[in-house]
Amino acid sequence: MKLKELLKPELIELELKNNNKKGVLQELVGLFPLDEKAKGILLETLKKREELGSTGVGKGIAIPHCRSLLVKDLHLVIGRSKKGVDFGALDGKQVHLFFLIVASPLEPTNQYLIVLGKVAQIAREITKDQRILEIDEKSEFIRFLGEVEESLQG
Amino acid sequence: MDAQLELLIMLHDVDHLLRESHQEEKELGFKMEESSEGLEKARKRIAKKLRRSVLERYELLLNRYGRSVAPVSKGICYGCYMALPTAMASGKAKNEKVISCPNCGRFLYWIGK
Numbered sequence: 001m002k003l004k005e006l007l008k009p010e011l012i013e014l015e016l017k018n019n020n021k022k023g024v025l026q027e028l029v030g031l032f033p034l035d036e037k038a039k040g041i042l043l044e045t046l047k048k049r050e051e052l053g054s055t056g057v058g059k060g061i062a063i064p065h066c067r068s069l070l071v072k073d074l075h076l077v078i079g080r081s082k083k084g085v086d087f088g089a090l091d092g093k094q095v096h097l098f099f100l101i102v103a104s105p106l107e108p109t110n111q112y113l114i115v116l117g118k119v120a121q122i123a124r125e126i127t128k129d130q131r132i133l134e135i136d137e138k139s140e141f142i143r144f145l146g147e148v149e150e151s152l153q154g
Numbered sequence: 155m156d157a158q159l160e161l162l163i164m165l166h167d168v169d170h171l172l173r174e175s176h177q178e179e180k181e182l183g184f185k186m187e188e189s190s191e192g193l194e195k196a197r198k199r200i201a202k203k204l205r206r207s208v209l210e211r212y213e214l215l216l217n218r219y220g221r222s223v224a225p226v227s228k229g230i231c232y233g234c235y236m237a238l239p240t241a242m243a244s245g246k247a248k249n250e251k252v253i254s255c256p257n258c259g260r261f262l263y264w265i266g267k
Contacts, residue, residue: 035266037155045167051193052175053186067174068167069225072265090185105170106225106232116182 001111003118004146006076009138016081016098021050021088025064028079028100038070042102056089061123065101065116074103074111076119078141082133096133099123122148155249158208162252162261165200165212166223168193208252215260224260234258 011031018024029043049055049066056062077100084094099119103112125148126132135141172193178184201209215222224233229243236257237243247253248264255262 037160038266041160041163041167044164045171048168048193048196049171051187051196052171052190053179053184055184057184066167067170069163069223069263070265072225072227104225105166105221113181120182 001074001115002146003076003115003122003149004142006074006115007078007142007145009142011075011077012138012141013077013079014136014138014141016079016085019081019083019085021085022047024079024081024085024087024098025050025100028064028077028098031077032071032075032102034070042066042068042070046100046102050088054088054090056087056095057120057123058089058091058093059124059127060084060089060093060096061099061127062087062089062095062097063099063101063116063119063123065103065112067103067105067107067112069105071102071104074101074107074115076101076115080133097123097126118149121152125152156251158205158252159249159261159263161200161204162208162212162223163263165197165204166221168197168200169216172197211254211259212261219258219260222260223263224255224258225265226262227265231255231258231260231262233260238262 016024016027018027025046026043029039045066045068046064055064079098081096084096087095089095101116175186179186212222224231229238231238234257253262
């Protein structure tokens with residue numbers, strides 16, 4: 001599965017308003033195509049996942065993720081904060097980019113793990129320069145991530 | 155959504171987290187805390203709120219199948235992949251009460267999108 005198949009403008013927020021872990025997770029979950037009740041449950045699961053260890057992997061990137069019964073397909077939600085968020089990252093640095101991944105526990109092809117791995121790989125690549133923090137248009141943001149994905153495959 | 159069903163989904167997702175944490179650390183390199191005590195406590199808190207009969211059934215199904223709640227999509231129980239009886243599949247009370255699959259017994263959650 002290509003990452004760009006999962007990249008949708010309605011699932012991207014380039015100007016996150018919150019500056020703490022709970023608030024950012026809430027804002028990201030808010031983008032999911034779920035009813036309010038389901039969003040509340042999903043938020044709780046993500047918060048509990050963070051209790052097992054922060055998904056702030058360093059270099060300004062966090063990859064919050066979980067499997068949940070509430071979703072049928074794999075979803076990728078992206079958030080960006082230019083100011084940065086204290087997310088308890090492993091390197092102690094502020095997080096600027098959030099890749100939230102949620103999959104069904106039943107997902108038969110196990111794309112979840114593949115996508116998680118791919119996002120981690122792309123995240124490493126895009127932190128090499130500041131471009132990702134400067135893009136203002138969602139379409140351009142999607143195109144940029146797509147190009148990075150292609151370059152890694154090539 | 156039925157409050158008990160809500161708790162069942164939370165319990166299911168927490169159990170999944172606990173089960174997959176080793177895999178995440180080993181295969182994906184996510185750094186995990188040494189103890190999952192906090193999550194175990196959260197699990198207990200959720201379990202405590204469930205009706206005794208529901209919790210007992212949840213644990214029984216968990217031991218038997220490894221998963222106690224199954225999503226339903228297009229009238230199919232995704233626990234045992236059997237079609238649900240028509241009356242049930244088209245029921246209006248979806249997710250408004252705790253319902254079990256008549257074939258495998260798993261609790262059912264009608265998935266929205």
